[in-house]
Amino acid sequence: MHVSPDNVPTMAFDWGSIKWFVTPSAVEGASSTLGEVIVNPGRGHARHNHPAAEEIIYVISGEGRQMVDDGEEFAIREGDTVHIPAGVYHSTYNTTWRPLRLIVTYTPGGEEKALEAAPDLTLHEPGRVAEWRQA
Secondary structure, eight states: OOOOGGGSOEEEOSSEEEEEEEOTTTSTTOOSEEEEEEEOTTOEEEEEOOTTOEEEEEEEEOEEEEEETTOOOEEEETTOEEEEOTTOOEEEEEOSSSOEEEEEEEESSOGGGGGGGOTTOEEEOTTOOOOOOOO
């Protein structure tokens, strides 16, 4: 199956945006989730966990700080990979003026559904380009 970014919705938040390319609910037979996450400059997402799934983060471009298991933050940059076991708390912050682009996977898939309840979520329909504004 081929998935184009133009054919999936964009989840936009105060801290950045996500496009889920493969999810169990959208791709028949899929048992994992894969998407691209963009963390806006100087922003990040709060400490959270995924009780039922491990997460893998691959840094496409940019730089940031990563916390895993309430440990000390460490630097992440292009080419780095972070493994987060199921249930472990973590957070990611962009420490630069450029977007931090990540590929994220959940195994098993489905944890992305929790983001639908986020109070700062704006869902942009497929093909629609989100307009970004600095507050």
